[in-house]
Amino acid sequence: MKAFVEGAEVSLETAAAAAARVLEQARQPVIAGLATDSAGARAAILLAERLHGAYDHMASDILLRDIDVLRQAGRLLTTPNDVRLRADCLLLIGPKLLNIWPGLADRLALAASPRLSEAKARKIFWLGPGRGEAAEIGAAEITATPAALPLALAGLRAAVLERRIRINGALAQKLTELAETLRAAHFGAILWSAESIDRLAIEMVQGLATDLNQKTRFTTLPLDSGKNVSGVVQTSGWMTGFPVRTGFGRGYPEHDTWRFNATRMIESDEADAALWISAYGDEAPQWKRQVPMIALARPQTRFPYAPRVRFEVGAPGQDHDAVEYARDIATFTLARASAPSDAPRVADILALIEQNLTKGYEAC
Amino acid sequence: MLIRLAGGRVVDPANGRDGVGDIWIRGDRIVAPAEGEIPDAVYDVSGKIVMAGAIEIHSHIASGTVNTARLLLPENHRAHRPRPEETPLATAGWSTFETGCRYAMMGFTTLVEPAVPPHYALHSHLELADIPIVDKANLMALGDDDYLLSLLQKGASGTQIADYVGAMLAASKALGVKSINPGGSIAFQNNVRTFDYDDVVPEYGVTSRRIVEALQQAVVDLGIPHPLHLHINNLGVAGNVETALKVIGSAGNKPLHLAHLQFYSYGKEGKRGFSSAAAQLAEAVNAAPSALTIDVGQVMFRQTVTISLDVIRQFAAVPMAKPRKSVIFDGEINGSGVVPYLYKSDNYYNAVQWAAGLELFLLIKDPMRVFFTTDHPNGAPYTTYPDLFALLLSRDARARWLADLPKEAVEMTTLPSIEREYSLSEIATMTRVAPAKLLGLKDRGHLSPGALADVAVYNDDPDRAQMFRFAHLVFKDGDLVVRDGRVTHYRYGRTLAVQPSYDAATDRRLAKYYDDLYGLSRDMFKVPADAIARDYRFEEVACGQ
Numbered sequence: 083m084k085a086f087v088e089g090a091e092v093s094l095e096t097a098a099a100a101a102a103r104v105l106e107q108a109r110q111p112v113i114a115g116l117a118t119d120s121a122g123a124r125a126a127i128l129l130a131e132r133l134h135g136a137y138d139h140m141a142s143d144i145l146l147r148d149i150d151v152l153r154q155a156g157r158l159l160t161t162p163n164d165v166r167l168r169a170d171c172l173l174l175i176g177p178k179l180l181n182i183w184p185g186l187a188d189r190l191a192l193a194a195s196p197r198l199s200e201a202k203a204r205k206i207f208w209l210g211p212g213r214g215e216a217a218e219i220g221a222a223e224i225t226a227t228p229a230a231l232p233l234a235l236a237g238l239r240a241a242v243l244e245r246r247i248r249i250n251g252a253l254a255q256k257l258t259e260l261a262e263t264l265r266a267a268h269f270g271a272i273l274w275s276a277e278s279i280d281r282l283a284i285e286m287v288q289g290l291a292t293d294l295n296q297k298t299r300f301t302t303l304p305l306d307s308g309k310n311v312s313g314v315v316q317t318s319g320w321m322t323g324f325p326v327r328t329g330f331g332r333g334y335p336e337h338d339t340w341r342f343n344a345t346r347m348i349e350s351d352e353a354d355a356a357l358w359i360s361a362y363g364d365e366a367p368q369w370k371r372q373v374p375m376i377a378l379a380r381p382q383t384r385f386p387y388a389p390r391v392r393f394e395v396g397a398p399g400q401d402h403d404a405v406e407y408a409r410d411i412a413t414f415t416l417a418r419a420s421a422p423s424d425a426p427r428v429a430d431i432l433a434l435i436e437q438n439l440t441k442g443y444e445a446c
Numbered sequence: 447m448l449i450r451l452a453g454g455r456v457v458d459p460a461n462g463r464d465g466v467g468d469i470w471i472r473g474d475r476i477v478a479p480a481e482g483e484i485p486d487a488v489y490d491v492s493g494k495i496v497m498a499g500a501i502e503i504h505s506h507i508a509s510g511t512v513n514t515a516r517l518l519l520p521e522n523h524r525a526h527r528p529r530p531e532e533t534p535l536a537t538a539g540w541s542t543f544e545t546g547c548r549y550a551m552m553g554f555t556t557l558v559e560p561a562v563p564p565h566y567a568l569h570s571h572l573e574l575a576d577i578p579i580v581d582k583a584n585l586m587a588l589g590d591d592d593y594l595l596s597l598l599q600k601g602a603s604g605t606q607i608a609d610y611v612g613a614m615l616a617a618s619k620a621l622g623v624k625s626i627n628p629g630g631s632i633a634f635q636n637n638v639r640t641f642d643y644d645d646v647v648p649e650y651g652v653t654s655r656r657i658v659e660a661l662q663q664a665v666v667d668l669g670i671p672h673p674l675h676l677h678i679n680n681l682g683v684a685g686n687v688e689t690a691l692k693v694i695g696s697a698g699n700k701p702l703h704l705a706h707l708q709f710y711s712y713g714k715e716g717k718r719g720f721s722s723a724a725a726q727l728a729e730a731v732n733a734a735p736s737a738l739t740i741d742v743g744q745v746m747f748r749q750t751v752t753i754s755l756d757v758i759r760q761f762a763a764v765p766m767a768k769p770r771k772s773v774i775f776d777g778e779i780n781g782s783g784v785v786p787y788l789y790k791s792d793n794y795y796n797a798v799q800w801a802a803g804l805e806l807f808l809l810i811k812d813p814m815r816v817f818f819t820t821d822h823p824n825g826a827p828y829t830t831y832p833d834l835f836a837l838l839l840s841r842d843a844r845a846r847w848l849a850d851l852p853k854e855a856v857e858m859t860t861l862p863s864i865e866r867e868y869s870l871s872e873i874a875t876m877t878r879v880a881p882a883k884l885l886g887l888k889d890r891g892h893l894s895p896g897a898l899a900d901v902a903v904y905n906d907d908p909d910r911a912q913m914f915r916f917a918h919l920v921f922k923d924g925d926l927v928v929r930d931g932r933v934t935h936y937r938y939g940r941t942l943a944v945q946p947s948y949d950a951a952t953d954r955r956l957a958k959y960y961d962d963l964y965g966l967s968r969d970m971f972k973v974p975a976d977a978i979a980r981d982y983r984f985e986e987v988a989c990g991q
Contacts, residue, residue: 156771163778319513323540334537416977
């Protein structure tokens with residue numbers, strides 16, 4: 083694995099020193115991408131604080147959609163294992179859920195009856211799937227385009243509460259029947275993803291689950307996007323109290339989903355240096371303005387413009403052991419390296435950069 | 447490094463000591479006075495009060511549930527300022543870093559997170575690893591796990607149950623076992639909305655009582671120093687003193703710790719049908735064998751958030767959420783709920799709760815058996831501890847608070863008639879000596895030669911709240927970490943865990959169980975010693991037998 087300054091290969095130490103200079107000379111550096119294991123996220127947040135910079139994640143638009151609803155309306159939720167073992171009635175919401183989590187049917191053992199439930203069969207419905215998706219897992223389909231989904235959800239919620247639905251006859255009939263089945267469930271779960279439904283629909287899903295709990299038990303399973311996105315949010319949570327899009331400009335963490343949007347900060351000339359972290363795949367930054375960039379990325383990454391300093395890093399759980407959020411268990415696990423190599427970890431490179439800073443706190 | 451703390455009032459009840467004298471520290475240990483040696487550092491602490499570092503036994507500070515509360519309530523973070531500023535992330539309100547700093551500033555040097563289901567153990571350890579300065583530990587929550595309940599259903603032997611508990615502890619790296627409304631999470635998944643001590647868990651045919659007895663025995667059999675740490679049924683419900691009395695009555699002579707008893711000290715008197723039965727409960731605790739201990743879970747008036755694995759209770763509390771949002775979690779081992787709440791001094795019910803907590807503190811006679819908690823953050827954030835110390839130390843302080851409360855609430859308690867004031871020695875017993883004994887930490891909680899040099903020095907300020915809020919000096923392992931109420935630097939402490947022996951065949955059985963039921967390797971849920979690839983040291987706390 084290699085490190086480069088202005089395209090020329092150098093030692094890790096030389097590259098780290100050069101990166102430290104770029105970040106230190108910036109008025110407002112921003113750490114972006116942030117696709118890394120939990121040790122990498124931790125190191126990045128400590129570095130952001132020391133630089134009085136900000137940090138953001140490449141998947142923020144999606145993950146904050148989810149968190150925004152959480153902190154405005156709250157949430158009912160469960161784990162994949164709980165759905166697998168206890169849920170006798172599943173309602174999937176919106177398209178592409180099998181793309182988001184290809185192993186979903188297996189992990190939730192959809193074809194089998196729930197092992198720890200007195201209900202002996204599992205009923206599966208899918209409201210608004212993409213073409214052919216419902217059949218793939220043997221779910222009963224209730225068609226709704228993404229645009230029609232909020233209305234269909236509202237109709238379903240009304241039907242659950244036995245209120246009148248003012249939508250077209252066929253759909254209303256289907257929703258009324260579905261509502262009856264949901265209300266008769268023993269322990270049901272609504273599966274959804276912030277990648278495929280918007281804020282209002284997420285809130286409606288939560289409201290639906292809440293309403294169903296008046297009579298029976300219902301919860302929801304937000305499908306995790308993988309690649310430790312949730313792990314980075316969790317790490318940010320205990321380190322600063324906030325999720326990503328948090329800045330330290332005033333010396334203490336402030337969270338603002340608009341202000342600390344890394345791409346916005348760079349395009350608007352607020353941020354004058356960027357540290358891009360992408361250890362899971364070959365994602366490159368989306369901004370157009372060519373601010374000086376330090377990149378910690380996989381070797382195959384194609385950048386829109388040349389990074390000032392570039393480090394090739396290993397992939398968590400592949401090149402090195404990594405603590406990351408595993409969607410199979412909805413919490414952290416230690417993923418052992420599947421193909422151990424000497425490719426450096428993001429956390430190690432960031433520590434090296436931090437050691438080369440001349441001001442601020444000592445390393446933590 | 448030899449340090450002499452010279453001329454302070456040493457309050458060290460474990461050694462029957464309360465008088466002016468010196469404390470000597472060499473390296474990370476307290477040592478006998480080193481006559482004839484010149485210390486490397488001498489601190490003149492005359493006029494100050496010297497105690498061992500305090501030990502927190504029950505504070506929700508490091509778990510997935512706590513983190514959910516952080517993400518649910520961004521608006522709460524501002525309330526946590528002002529903050530220490532000289533160390534990394536110390537300005538981050540409600541962060542693990544702030545937790546370490548704020549506790550250290552109050553003279554606490556060991557903290558226990560009490561509610562970690564085994565499947566979420568690594569998350570808790572990741573958060574504990576980011577709590578600087580102090581030593582820490584967590585308790586593993588069992589009692590709603592299919593494996594245990596299936597064992598009980600099948601009439602498994604005590605040995606089989608102990609082996610299972612031992613194997614889970616070893617995998618989770620916890621200090622002890624907690625159980626929360628045992629069976630309640632599974633009952634809730636079966637649409638049960640209240641769950642009593644003698645109710646049967648649906649599908650398993652065992653009662654909550656049976657789960658408690660089995661876990662209590664397993665903890666004894668494994669020789670785990672900390673008794674079963676029990677959060678009993680019917681928390682927060684009017685008339686629930688009956689449940690608490692039933693549990694106390696059936697505990698027998700086996701060790702048992704009852705968590706946040708204040709939340710179970712309610713009668714049904716008065717026109718609102720809600721009164722303090724704390725006096726009756728305190729009497730029952732006084733009469734029970736000394737192996738029964740309790741902590742209080744004191745309520746203080748302010749905005750907080752309730753964080754609990756008692757999902758039935760949390761679901762019931764959802765309509766009372768303030769602000770109006772909450773998280774209710776169903777999990778494969780235990781559920782949980784996060785419900786924000788505002789305790790107000792002009793609220794009848796909250797006033798009764800506040801008084802009932804103080805009644806327990808003051809009417810339970812033995813400070814070795816009543817523990818200092820607010821069940822952070824459920825009754826109040828731990829940052830209110832200094833005010834609570836002041837209330838225990840002064841009847842006048844209590845009278846001032848009582849004057850502001852609704853009269854009809856005060857009449858439902860015995861608090862105004864209680865004259866007792868804690869002495870500093872009793873405070874030290876309750877927050878140092880007793881917790882060290884309860885957790886099996888032999889070299890803490892006292893200042894004998896050989897003890898760990900965790901020392902808190904306080905100004906003898908007549909404003910006791912101020913005294914306990916900002917310690918004059920705090921040493922962790924002999925290292926000065928707080929000076930004049932400010933953290934000087936970080937160091938990272940140990941994580942305390944038990945490593946009980948159990949039949950190795952249990953791990954093979956469990957591996958097969960996880961493969962079969964979850965279709966996953968059990969290894970995914972374990973906490974490998976090298977998971978946190980930094981300076982994160984586990985220290986074994988010895989089991990008996």
